[in-house]
Amino acid sequence: MRKNARDDPAARLGLDAGAAFGVSWTFQLDAAKGDTVPEEKKSLIKKIRSTGAMKKLMADYFNELKEAQDTGSAKIAWCTSVGPAELLRSFGFQVYFPENHGALLGASRIAAELIPAANAIGYSPDICSYLTSDVGAYLRKKTPLTPAFGLDGAPKADLLVYNTNQCRDVQDWLAFYQREWKVPLAGIDSPRNLGEITKNQVESLASQHKALIPLLEEVSGRRFDIDRLREVMESSYRCTQLWKTVLKLAEHKPSPLTFFDGTIHMGPAVVLRGDPRAEAYYKLLISELEERIAEGHSAVEDESLRFYWEGMPVWGKLRDHAETFAGHKACVVASTYCNSWIFEPLGSKDPFEGMALAYSELFIVRSEEYKEEYLARMVESYGIDGFIYHDAKTCPNNSNNRYGLPERIQETLGVPHVVINGDLNDLRMYSEEQARTQFEALVEQLHERGELR
Amino acid sequence: MTGESGFFCGVDIGASASKLVLIDRSGDAAARVVRHSGVDYAETAELCFAEALETAGATREQVHGVVSTGYGRDNVSFADVRRTEIHCHGVGCYHQIPRAMAIIDIGGQDNKIIHLDARGRRQSFKMNRKCAAGTGAFIEEIALRLGLDVGALDALAQTTADAVKLSSFCTVFAKTEILAHLRQGRPVEGIIRGAFQSVIARVVEMDTLDGEVVLTGGVVAHNPTIRDILSERIGRDVTVPPFPQFTGALGAAVLALRDAAATETKDA
Structure with a gap:
């Protein structure tokens, strides 16, 4: 049984399930009232120890x-x-x-x-x-x-x-x-x-x-x-470099973290960049993930497929998605979303030019040609088997399937994809069954390809 | 294993209808059963299975593998393996038509387009967006609006070549559009043909259709006019396999047979 909320500050804060930008929010209302919560089905998600510090x-x-x-x-x-x-x-x-x-x-x-x-x-x-x-x-x-x-x-x-x-x-x-x-x-x-x-x-x-x-x-x-601006910029730059290191660790096969972990652990890079405490946190996280690699542990048991998530997370379904992929021994290893908090130009000599470039260099601001090249680089560096594109109903700018990009990538790189229709927040726009069937069908297609190769 | 005899079962629990196919070791169908999925998928699957065993004169012990598919695939308690309907439709089509093709499956609540290469490997697939436009549900809604039994639509659609165009993407708006057409005295037959054209329009805009096109699913099984409309739309013949509604269940049964054969080879 889960700990009673009164004994566990994390549970009191709703910090034990679901997550967004570093803070978990699936409020266990019963727990908050002091009731006990029935034991859940065994999760396939491997917990990251550093989460407590975050x-x-x-x-x-x-x-x-x-x-x-x-x-x-x-x-x-x-x-x-x-x-x-x-x-x-x-x-x-x-x-x-x-x-x-x-x-x-x-x-x-x-x-x-x-x-x-x-x-x-x-x-x-x-x-x-x-x-x-x-x-x-x-x-x-x-x-x-x-x-x-x-x-x-x-x-x-x-x-x-x-x-x-x-x-x-x-x-x-x-x-x-x-x-x-x-x-x-x-x-x-x-x-x-x-x-x-x-x-x-x-x-x-x-x-x-x-x-x-x-x-x-x-x-x-x-x-x-x-001088104070330079100081903040330098800290922000160090934070961004550390966050990049975290994400790059997923290049390792098998990966020590998933995209879903990334959406949780990106919190400090989003809200505390420029604050040295964020740097300290990522050093801790990197050390844990490197330890996982050294000990041969992976985020997904027996990882056999590696996916790229393009577009926004479906925030209300993070846990479900993480469990679904893990259940198929598939790891979503990388995403444009998590990568979007890597701001390398913050290290520029001129702080204003640095901010100008850092905040206009982002994927979301770029041309289709740039996006195509970028995703090709991701396929290469992370060893991507397939793409999941999330067509978020209310977020056209972050739904990169709408101008033929998935089809072009599939044609040029031979990497298959699925497009799931949903939304970042509005779950009325999301069909659980359709998404699940599409995830599973992509997994089947990749396994079939491997077997018949 | 029981040597050369035995049956293999595929169960496709769809949103509207549940289909079950029993095949023998040579891949030929020994029984086909279809029922409304209803609200209790597990019970429906059991009823389909019992009926198929009776038809085939077989016992449960003679069934050496069961694969379930469709939205209710997780509810089939007697299934050994679960596969998506996308996979099963591809396998079912290739079993009957062993060449490269683009499969269009129009089901009760969703559509799929699946591209297979000459070896039957899936190259890509697409499903409709989260919307009933272009699915069997759309046709059912139109029948309801017109006060007709859904089974009567195809015969009426065949009586005219003069379709009344329905412009709306949305099923609800299309029904409102039909009201306006009825008010203007447009013939019901033309409205039905227009509704069928609307279904095909929604489907063909999902993906490009190169090479041979194969049409499956319950909608074409009950409304053969849909094939003619698709053929007119793409400007070439469209293949419909025998028993198009059972394609997914057949594919599931073929997968059960393959799994059993692979196990036997491994054990030998």
């Missing part, structure tokens, strides 16, 4: 946000997940990432009951379900942050900052809170569909980052300090 780090992060909100000890800036976090941190802001909350709402499977509240005030069910579930959470005053950290909602922002590199929805998302709270909204407008990134584009983006400084000085009450 949970503590993520809990500290949220507690610091709460303290800032309750005491005014620091100003709070909301920043889209691939926005200028380093610049904000250099001004001493506590940085909050709304997509993190969006993912938590998805992983806790309450998004579908929150989204209609946003729909009712005019936010379409067809737009980003992070946005609609987050706005719904605000309107309904319901969030997993309450039972976990005592936050009565997402921490109120003093400043809202976006980068449209991912999509325009992030700007509209923050604009909702600008109207609600009457706080400043500013951001970076990024070009999209980029092939080679030109000097002009970098200069334009760097200028937009610089143009934020007067507003940040005004809201934070601090003068811009280039």
Whole structure:
């Protein structure tokens, strides 16, 4: 039997099943009431020991946000997940990432009951379900942050900052809170569909980052300090390098981690990049994963197939997906999603050019040609047998199956694929049976190919 | 094992209908059973099995392998192995038509397009999106709207070449569209033919169809006009195997036979 929640702080926080960006949220309501929870079917997911340290780090992060909100000890800036976090941190802001909350709402499977509240005030069910579930959470005053950290909602922002590199929805998302709270909204407008990134584009983006400084000085009450920015950038760069090392360890056959592990352990790289504690965490995680490799342990027992996940996770189905693949001795070893928090240009000499390049070099911002080359590199380096493309109904920019990419990859590299229809948060858009059949059919196809070869 | 005798069973528990095929060691069908899947898949599978054994004059002990497939594949308690319907349809088609092909399977609630090479290896496959457009469920809804028995649609569709075009992707909107056509006095036969054309339109837009096209599934089994419409649409003949509704179950039975043969070889 699982431990009683009163004895186990992790269980009290809902930190024992399901996960998103480093914090687990499948709330065991019975456990929270002190009841016992029946023993579950034996899981095929191998636990990573370091998870405990990560949970503590993520809990500290949220507690610091709460303290800032309750005491005014620091100003709070909301920043889209691939926005200028380093610049904000250099001004001493506590940085909050709304997509993190969006993912938590998805992983806790309450998004579908929150989204209609946003729909009712005019936010379409067809737009980003992070946005609609987050706005719904605000309107309904319901969030997993309450039972976990005592936050009565997402921490109120003093400043809202976006980068449209991912999509325009992030700007509209923050604009909702600008109207609600009457706080400043500013951001970076990024070009999209980029092939080679030109000097002009970098200069334009760097200028937009610089143009934020007067507003940040005004809201934070601090003068811009280039040395502090360099310091944050250096830490963020070290974090990104360590995160890259974590992901590259999956090149090993068999892999010591899965994509599903990655979605959990990416938490510090998302919300604490630029904070040395994130670096310390990844050193710990790397050491554990290297130990797994040295001892011949793998994330999936008897790994026989290696997949690449392209697109958003289906947050409410992470555990199910992890179990399904493990059940077929298949490991999803790599993903564009987890790779998207590798920002190598943060190590650039000029911090503004570094941020400009780091946040425009991302897969999501790039041309189809770039994406095709990128995925070909992934096939080569990770030894990919097949692709899973997630066509997320409300996330067109992160659904890379819509312009013939899977078919081109299959034709040029001979790597088969399936496309599952679903959504990042809105499980009403997801068919369990269809997805399962497609996963299994791809596994069968690859085994058949191996047998008949 | 019982030497040269014995039977091999494939059970396809689909969203609408459950199909079971018993084959002998030479791969020929000894019994075929179809029933509505109903709400208790396990019971339906048992009933199909009992009926097939009776038809074949066989006992359970004479069945040396069972493979289940379809949405209810996990509910077949007597199955040794479970396989997806995508795999089983490919195997079932190749068993009867041993050459490269593009299979279109139109089922009760989903469609599949499966490409096989000349050796029967699956090259790729696609399923419909999470939507009933282009499936048997669409046709059932249309029959309901028109107040007709679904079994009467094909004969009516055959009486006209003048189809009433249905533009909507969505089953619900298509039903509203039909209301408008009825109000305008358009003939029911033309509306049914238009509905069949709509099913084919949804299917052919899923994937490219090179080479020989083979059509399977319950929809073509009950509505042969669908084959003619597909043929018109792609501009060439379309192959329909005998007993198209049983293709998945047949493929499952063939897999059961193969598994048994592989085990015997290993044990020999």
